[in-house]
Amino acid sequence: MNLLIIRLIIFAVLFFAGLKLYSMYREWKLDREELLDHDTGDSDANQIVRCTYCKVHLPENDALRERGEWFCSSAHRDKYLEEQKDE
Known part of the structure; x- marks a missing residue:
């Protein structure tokens, strides 16, 4: 029984760590795309x-x-x- 609880705790920790890493990656990707859009300076190109x-x-x-x-x-x-x- 104790082994099952330990496995469950380890699984939960890994799952939440994976979610946190994924959200950090998405945030980094959005920030990077936003910076690239601002750096191009093609404001007139979208007219x-x-x-x-x-x-x-x-x-x-x-x-x-x-x-x-x-x-x-x-x-x-x-x-x-x-x-x-x-x-």
Whole structure:
């Protein structure tokens, strides 16, 4: 009977130690990801802009800018600028 209680106590201690280590790992991982996000400095990279021609939303990194307007492709940029010349 005493051996069973000792095994149970050892198991409980190991279980709680494992839980504590796991929670410390998760906290470290979240802190590390947060630091990496702040270090990149890409606050403008996450901006969403709208194509002036077709009104589609896309990330600023993928967009083209011409004369203060945003475009999703060079074809839309050219079509828009062509229409502006006609007016």
